[in-house]
Amino acid sequence: MKQNADLYMKHDQFIPLSFLPTGKKARVRALMSKGISRRRMLDLGLILDTEVEALQKSPFGDPVAYLVRGAVIALRSEEASDILVEAM
Amino acid sequence: MGLTKQSTGSSVLGFKPHIERQHPGQKIIALAGNPNVGKSTVFNSLTGMRQHTGNWPGKTVSIAQGSFFHKGVHFLLVDIPGTYSLMANSVEEGVARDFICFGDPDAVIVVTDATCLERNLNLVLQVLEVTGNVVVCVNLIDDARRRKIRIDLEELSRLLGVTVAGTSARSGKGLDRLMDEVWTVTHEKPGCCRGSPLKIRYHEAVESAVGLMEPSLEAALNKKLCARWTALRLLEGDENLLESIRNYLGYDLLALEAVSNSFQKARKILIDAGIDQDLFRDIIVSGIVRKAEEISRRVVAMEEPGHYTRDRKIDRVLTSRTWGIPIMIAMLGVILWITITGANYPSALLADALFWVEDQMTALFLSIGAPAWLHGLLVTGMYRTLAWVVSVMLPPMAIFFPLFTLLEDLGYLPRVAFNLDSFFKKACAHGKQALTMCMGFGCNAAGVVGCRIIDSPRERLIATITNSFVPCNGRFPTLIAIITMFFAGIIEGPFRSVISALMLTGVILLGVMMTLLVSRILSRTILKGLPSSFTLELPPYRKPQVGRILVRSLLDRTLFVLGRAVAVAAPAGMVIWAMSNIHIGGLSLLSHCAGFLDPFARLIGMDGCIIMAFILGFPANEIVIPLVIMSYMSTGSMMEFESLVRLRELLAANGWTWLTAVCVMLFSLMHWPCSTTCLTIRKETQSWKWTLISFLVPTAAGILICFITASVARLLGLS
Structure with a gap:
């Protein structure tokens, strides 16, 4: 979390993906996930500069469906908050 | 069982994935692909009722096998688990990888979804790193056409360096062509593929580390596994692969002095370049994803960018807060x-x-x-x-x-x-x-x-x-x-x-x-x-x-x-x-x-x-x-x-x-x-x-x- 905080300070235009409003697009600027979670995100193609669009919240607000490289992927806020993006 | 040249020899030591040929000279074909791409439709259309399901030795992952006959040759099709990658993050991925590496398939068909090709190319590129005997099956081609997505199959084949067949397995379209291509790939002499399968070039330091390990691995693996691919996995710290090599090939790769020495040297190159294991993995994955993106950009043409608007509309109702x-x-x-x-x-x-x-x-x-x-x-x-x-x-x-x-x-x-x-x-x-x-x-x-x-x-x-x-x-x-x-x-x-x-x-x-x-x-x-x-x-x-x-x-x-x-x-x-x-x-x-x-x-x-x-x-x-x-x-x-x-x-x-x-x-x-x-x-x-x-x-x-x-x-x- 501390690392995240540092990154926010350095790049205040970056936001966690979980903050991206639905219908908006963004580009991945940093992937803070660790371990297995990081591997999963990479497998989904969430590497630097990847375009992501927040499509739809689930009925209770979490998880959220994102459009990543043509596929619709639902992520929980935990995972999405480790992905720093720059809104487009 | 009628063993081919590759499957005799030292592999008798470890327990092998148990695929028995029903006829001598039967060709074994692995069917790989992402989940939800119609892999099982392809499998059923090719094999009809001639199939049965078995369990992978020691794992609770089931694999279906079925046979088909084409142009005078018997083929045994093995439906391996649907996965997004071969990185062995899950049991299924491990089984899929192990079959492609150690199950001695004569060829691998990778089924992909034409409506979402870029994502599917990820797996194709990973399989190509292991073996060149690949036929890429671009399935759901009719669905794609309906969604106004056009795919240049020839260009895709040229870029990948392997044959590509477009199918619509539900209606049976293109399956003959697919079988023709599988026939051709399995009847080419090993090592003389027509084109050369695409290999991704990574970061300089990664390439020199891999290059350093290749000779010792080639000697140690004796053509049972691709040396370049094995080097990449070892440097990535893939313990799981080492264990599979112990199981299936019967020896400990890193215990061999030549391999271990080159491994240490290669690690040093990476450390000097400031690449730790996490970063190494990022470099590899990013390399593959970028390549998939590049290929997709050259072969996929979408007439309307909003080709999924209908799905989004349905989702907006079926998963809405109210409804x-x-x-x-x-x-x-x-x-x-x-x-x-x-x-x-x-x-x-x-x-x-x-x-x-x-x-x-x-x-x-x-x-x-x-x-x-x-x-x-x-x-x-x-x-x-x-x-x-x-x-x-x-x-x-x-x-x-x-x-x-x-x-x-x-x-x-x-x-x-x-x-x-x-x-x-x-x-x-x-x-x-x-x-x-x-x-x-x-x-x-x-x-x-x-x-x-x-x-x-x-x-x-x-x-x-x-x-x-x-x-x-x-x-x-x-x-x-x-x-x-x-x-x-x-x-x-x-x-x-x-x-x-x-x-x-x-x-x-x-x-x-x-x-x-x-x-x-x-x-x-x-x-x-x-x-x-x-x-x-x-x-x-x-x-x-x-x-x-x-x-x-x-x-x-x-x-x-x-x-x-x-x-x-x-x-x-x-x-x-x-x-x-x-x-x-x-x-x-x-x-x-x-x-x-x-x-x-x-x-x-x-x-x-x-x-x-x-x-x-x-x-x-x-x-x-x-x-x-x-x-x-x-x-x-x-x-x-x-x-x-x-x-x-x-x-x-x-x-x-x-x-x-x-x-x-x-x-x-x-x-x-x-x-x-x-x-x-x-x-x-x-x-x-x-x-x-x-x-x-x-x-x-x-x-x-x-x-x-x-x-x-x-x-x-x-x-």
């Missing part, structure tokens, strides 16, 4: 209503037919003068139980399973997981558990097998242990009969079945709540831990194939579950008949046991006969009610009741009140899983401990809840 949950519950209710109303009539017909057969059998036994005990054991014991199970179970299953498969085919089920995940997250469980619960409606054993789709071990165990809180098809008849007799009976006419469906939906919702509650308790106690990462793909909606649904759900599911139920019900019928016909001191063995259980049973709102019926119903839940009737009538064999009204009278005469009915429903919802499910849990978890826990948890919950319900009702003077 998501109500639509889901309504759909469940409608499916149950169709199942209940639709099953009544065929059920009665089937029962008539089967009991007519019983009369004929009795006549036969009498005419040949068979002893009464033999007739009792075989006809009134075994056959009648079987007839009961078949007539009660078959019609609802034959209706429920196709409906369920329809939802599956449409792509709705992942949306259920999406809608409900927030509840599962609060219970520290995985949203995909919603899917395994859906499967549990059909059969809990099937639900337990389905838990494989949850890739983290902790959440998978939770889903396994709690699966039996969802009432399966075997328990529906019990629930439905009781609801109709004691609760829906107050209303006459067409609304009766609606009331039944509503109450049944209520019971199911209670089961769902219990699942969540118990999941939460489990993750606070014996399965402590944070929910691990969650990703869920919402695939595009697809037009279901009605014909295939009927065949698949009837053959694969209905007959399979029925067969298993019959296999346990037959011996159970004999045991039950024996227990109720062996008399000690004027009372049958069954009555003795029931009498012994009675005081305890009264505490939880039931009586000894009911508990005894639940115990004897361990092999198959659907025989619980027949057993109860049998004990009350003391006829010594299971009775068919002519009407629910008469049954109600019988139950009331034996002291049943609304409280008894409620407690029986609660206990039916929450008690030990049936024997088939228990055995399946044992097989899936490879542990008696977890099987025992899966047995005890719902049982304890059921006893506790029935006790509380009965005590409260009695204290309040309601019963």
Whole structure:
């Protein structure tokens, strides 16, 4: 979390993906996930500069469906908050 | 078996993936691909009915094999698990990788989805790093055309350096061409491919580290594995691959001095360049993803960028805040209503037919003068139980399973997981558990097998242990009969079945709540831990194939579950008949046991006969009610009741009140899983401990809840 905080300070235009409003697009600027979670995100193609669009919240607000490289992927806020993006 | 050149030699040492050639010279073809790309449609279209399913040695991942014959050559097609990558992040990925690496396939077909090619190329590129004997099958090409996506297959083939075949497996289009290409690839001399398969160039330091390791690995691997690919995996720190090499090739790669030396040197190069293992992995994955993006940009043309607007619109309704949950519950209710109303009539017909057969059998036994005990054991014991199970179970299953498969085919089920995940997250469980619960409606054993789709071990165990809180098809008849007799009976006419469906939906919702509650308790106690990462793909909606649904759900599911139920019900019928016909001191063995259980049973709102019926119903839940009737009538064999009204009278005469009915429903919802499910849990978890826990948890919950319900009702003077 501390690392995240540092990154926010350095790049205040970056936001966690979980903050991206639905219908908006963004580009991945940093992937803070660790371990297995990081591997999963990479497998989904969430590497630097990847375009992501927040499509739809689930009925209770979490998880959220994102459009990543043509596929619709639902992520929980935990995972999405480790992905720093720059809104487009 | 007719071994080819590669599979002899030192590989005899380790245990090999067990794929036997049925004909000498048969070519083995691995069928790889992402999940949801129509891989199994390709598999079925190519192999037809000539297939069987087996388990991977030592793993609970099943792989289907089937054969086909093309241009004078026999091919054995092996359907390996659908995965997004070969990085061995999950058991399935490990199995897929191991088969491609160590199963000696003569070629690999990678099935891809034309409507989502870029993502699928990821796996193609990874397979190409392992072997060049690849045919890429771009499936769903008609779907893509409908969505105005054009794919330049020739350019794709040129860029990848392997052959590409466009198919639409549902209509059978392009499959001949695919088989031609497979034939060609397997008949080329090894090592002289026409083009050269694409190899991705990574960061300079990575390339020099890999280059340094290649010579020593080439010597050590003796062409059994691609040296470049192995070097990449070793530098990435892939322990899992080292273990597979130990298992399948029979030696420890890093224990070889030459390999170990070059490995150390290569590591130094990377460390000097500031690349640690995490960064190394990022470089590799990014390299592959970027390449896939680049290729996709050159071969895919989309006329309208918003080609999925229809899906988004549907999602905006089916997963919306307002409508998501109500639509889901309504759909469940409608499916149950169709199942209940639709099953009544065929059920009665089937029962008539089967009991007519019983009369004929009795006549036969009498005419040949068979002893009464033999007739009792075989006809009134075994056959009648079987007839009961078949007539009660078959019609609802034959209706429920196709409906369920329809939802599956449409792509709705992942949306259920999406809608409900927030509840599962609060219970520290995985949203995909919603899917395994859906499967549990059909059969809990099937639900337990389905838990494989949850890739983290902790959440998978939770889903396994709690699966039996969802009432399966075997328990529906019990629930439905009781609801109709004691609760829906107050209303006459067409609304009766609606009331039944509503109450049944209520019971199911209670089961769902219990699942969540118990999941939460489990993750606070014996399965402590944070929910691990969650990703869920919402695939595009697809037009279901009605014909295939009927065949698949009837053959694969209905007959399979029925067969298993019959296999346990037959011996159970004999045991039950024996227990109720062996008399000690004027009372049958069954009555003795029931009498012994009675005081305890009264505490939880039931009586000894009911508990005894639940115990004897361990092999198959659907025989619980027949057993109860049998004990009350003391006829010594299971009775068919002519009407629910008469049954109600019988139950009331034996002291049943609304409280008894409620407690029986609660206990039916929450008690030990049936024997088939228990055995399946044992097989899936490879542990008696977890099987025992899966047995005890719902049982304890059921006893506790029935006790509380009965005590409260009695204290309040309601019963």
